[in-house]
Amino acid sequence: MITLDNVSKTYGSGSQAIHALKPTNLHVPQGAIHGVIGLSGAGKSTLIRCVNLLERPTTGRVFVDGQELTALDAKALNQARHRVGMIFQHFNLLSSRTVFANVALPLELMGVAKREIRDRVQPLLDLTGLSDKVDKYPAELSGGQKQRVAIARALASRPKVLLCDEATSALDPQTTASILELLQDINRKLGLTILLITHEMEVVKTICHKVGLISAGELVEEADVGDFFTAPSTRLGRDFLNAFLELEPPQALVDRLEAQAGPSTHPVVRLTFAGDAVATPLVSRLARDCGVDVSILEAKVESIQDRTLGLMIAELIGSPEKTREALDYLESHDLQVEVLGHVQRDA
Amino acid sequence: MSSAMLELILEATLDTLYMVGISGLIAAALGLPLGVLLYVTRPGQILAQPSTHHVLGMITNIGRSIPFIILLVALIPVTRMLVGTSIGTSAASVPLTIAAIPFVARLVEGALNEVPPGLVEAAQSMGATPYQIITKVLLPEARGGIITGLTITVVTLVSYSAMAGAVGGGGLGDLGIRYGYHRYNPTIMLITVVILVVMVQGFQSLGDTLVRKSDHK
Numbered sequence: 001m002i003t004l005d006n007v008s009k010t011y012g013s014g015s016q017a018i019h020a021l022k023p024t025n026l027h028v029p030q031g032a033i034h035g036v037i038g039l040s041g042a043g044k045s046t047l048i049r050c051v052n053l054l055e056r057p058t059t060g061r062v063f064v065d066g067q068e069l070t071a072l073d074a075k076a077l078n079q080a081r082h083r084v085g086m087i088f089q090h091f092n093l094l095s096s097r098t099v100f101a102n103v104a105l106p107l108e109l110m111g112v113a114k115r116e117i118r119d120r121v122q123p124l125l126d127l128t129g130l131s132d133k134v135d136k137y138p139a140e141l142s143g144g145q146k147q148r149v150a151i152a153r154a155l156a157s158r159p160k161v162l163l164c165d166e167a168t169s170a171l172d173p174q175t176t177a178s179i180l181e182l183l184q185d186i187n188r189k190l191g192l193t194i195l196l197i198t199h200e201m202e203v204v205k206t207i208c209h210k211v212g213l214i215s216a217g218e219l220v221e222e223a224d225v226g227d228f229f230t231a232p233s234t235r236l237g238r239d240f241l242n243a244f245l246e247l248e249p250p251q252a253l254v255d256r257l258e259a260q261a262g263p264s265t266h267p268v269v270r271l272t273f274a275g276d277a278v279a280t281p282l283v284s285r286l287a288r289d290c291g292v293d294v295s296i297l298e299a300k301v302e303s304i305q306d307r308t309l310g311l312m313i314a315e316l317i318g319s320p321e322k323t324r325e326a327l328d329y330l331e332s333h334d335l336q337v338e339v340l341g342h343v344q345r346d347a
Numbered sequence: 348m349s350s351a352m353l354e355l356i357l358e359a360t361l362d363t364l365y366m367v368g369i370s371g372l373i374a375a376a377l378g379l380p381l382g383v384l385l386y387v388t389r390p391g392q393i394l395a396q397p398s399t400h401h402v403l404g405m406i407t408n409i410g411r412s413i414p415f416i417i418l419l420v421a422l423i424p425v426t427r428m429l430v431g432t433s434i435g436t437s438a439a440s441v442p443l444t445i446a447a448i449p450f451v452a453r454l455v456e457g458a459l460n461e462v463p464p465g466l467v468e469a470a471q472s473m474g475a476t477p478y479q480i481i482t483k484v485l486l487p488e489a490r491g492g493i494i495t496g497l498t499i500t501v502v503t504l505v506s507y508s509a510m511a512g513a514v515g516g517g518g519l520g521d522l523g524i525r526y527g528y529h530r531y532n533p534t535i536m537l538i539t540v541v542i543l544v545v546m547v548q549g550f551q552s553l554g555d556t557l558v559r560k561s562d563h564k
Contacts, residue, residue, distance in 0.1 A: 052472055081474035092469035095564045096487040106473040137563035
C-alpha cells in the first residue's frame with residue numbers, strides 16, 4: 001500500500017548538507033499497522049512527511065496504493081492526497097471552526113455538496129465518539145478529544161492510508177491508550193493501512209504489527225513487533241527495549257561490577273525469556289542440575305500482544321566451573337543470556 | 348451656542364466619518380489582498396516567490412515611511428486627477444487611503460503570521476490548493492488579528508483625517524483649527540476633541556466586540 005523506493009532527503013548542499021533521511025526502502029502492506037520508532041532528530045518525521053510529499057524527497061520514488069506520488073503534478077498530487085489522511089502531534093485543528101466544520105473541511109476542499117457533507121460527517125463523529133461535541137470549538141475540548149476530531153477529519157475523505165505523526169506524544173498515558181484503541185478499531189473496521197512514527201515503545205507494543213527502528217536518518221532494523229521486543233538485533237534496539245522495560249541493574253550492583261571474571265567472582269546475567277522458555281522452570285533446574293544458586297536481583301514479565309516476555313537480572317552463585325556450565329545450559333535453551341559483568345564473592 | 352455653530356459641528360463630524368469610512372473601506376479592500384500576497388510569497392510559504400515578496404515589501408515600506416503630512420501635499424496632482432479637485436472631504440480621502448493601504452497590509456501580514464504553520468500543513472496534507480488554504484485556513488484563522496488591525500487602522504485614520512482636514516479637507520480637525528485655534532474659541536476646540544475621543548472609543552469597542560465574537564481560541 002505504501003512503498004518508499006530509495007527515498008532520501010537532504011537539506012542544503014555541499015559541505016553544509018544535512019542528510020535528514022538516507023536512501024530508504026520501506027514497504028507497508030495493505031491493512032498493516034506499521035510503526036517507525038526513533039529518538040528525536042533521527043529522521044522519523046522526515047520519513048513520514050515524505051510519504052504524502054509534505055516534504056519532497058531529494059531522491060527516490062514514493063508509491064501509495066499503486067500510484068507514484070513523486071511523478072504527479074500539483075493538481076494530481078492534491079487529488080492523490082485525498083486518499084492519504086494524516087494526524088499530527090499537535091492536532092492542527094482550525095480554532096475558528098466547530099468540531100463538525102473541522103471534520104467537514106477535507107470534504108469542502110474536495111467540492112462535496114453540503115448535504116452529502118452532513119451525511120458523511122455524522123457517522124465519523126459517531127465512530128470517534130464525538131456525537132455530543134458537534135458544535136463545540138477545539139478550545140473547549142481536551143487533548144484526547146482534539147485528536148479524535150483530527151482522526152475523524154483525516155478519515156472524512158475516505159483515505160486508504162493514515163499517517164500518524166507522533167499522534168499520541170502530547171497525550172497522557174490513559175488518553176494515549178484510548179486513541180490507540182480507536183486507531184486499532186479503525187484499522188480493523190475500515191481495513192485502513194496505518195503508518196505511524198513515535199518515540200514511545202508503548203505505542204509500538206500496543207498496536208503495531210511491524211516496526212522499523214530509525215537512527216541518524218537510516219532504518220537500521222525492521223522486524224515483527226513480537227521479535228523486536230524479544231530479540232532486537234541492534235544495540236539501539238536493545239537500548240530502547242531496556243529503557244522501556246526499565247530493567248537495568250541497580251546502581252549499587254553496577255558499581256561493584258567488574259568486566260573480567262576473577263578466581264573468586266560470580267557472573268551477573270540478564271536473561272530474556274521468550275517463546276517456550278517462559279514456561280520452563282529454568283531457575284530451579286539450574287539449582288538442581290548444575291548445582292548453582294541463583295540470586296534474582298530484578299525480574300518482570302511483560303506481555304507483548306500475543307507473546308510473553310520474561311526478564312531477569314540474576315547473580316549465579318557457584319564455582320567458576322559450575323557457573324560456566326550453568327551459562328552453557330541457559331544458552332542451550334530458547335533464551336538470551338547477556339553477561340553484564342562479575343561481582344566479587346561476598347566474604 | 349448658536350444653532351449655526353451646532354450645525355457646523357454636526358457637519359464636521361459627518362465629514363470626518365465620511366473620510367474615515369471611505370478611506371478605511373478602500374484601504375481594507377486593497378490592503379487585505381496586499382497583506383495576503385506579502386505573506387504567501389514569503390520564502391518557504393505556500394506561494395513562495397522571494398523576488399515578488401521583496402518588491403512588494405519595498406513598495407509597502409516606502410508607502411509607510413513617507414510622513415503623512417508630506418504625502419498629503421505630494422499627492423495633490425494624483426488627487427486632482429482622481430477626484431477633480433484637491434479640496435474637500437473626497438479629495439482628502441485620497442491621501443488617507445494611500446497612506447492606509449500599506450498600513451493595513453503590514454497588519455494583515457502580521458495577523459497571518461500568527462496562524463500556526465501546522466494548520467497550513469494539515470490543509471496541504473488534505474490536498475488543499477493555495478487558494479483554498481488562503482480562504483479556508485489562513486483568513487478565518489487570522490480573523491481576530493485582522494479585525495484588530497483594521498480597528499487600529501480606523502483609529503489612526505480618525506487622527507490622520509484631522510490632519511488632512513487642516514489642509515482643506517473639512518471635518519473635525521479643520522473645525523478645531525479654524526474656529527478653535529485661529530479664532531481662539533476654546534469651547535469649539537474642546538468639543539471637537541471630545542467628539543474625536545468618543546469616536547475613537549466607539550470604533551475601538553466595536554472592534555473589540557467583533558474580535559471577541561470571532562475568537563474561539
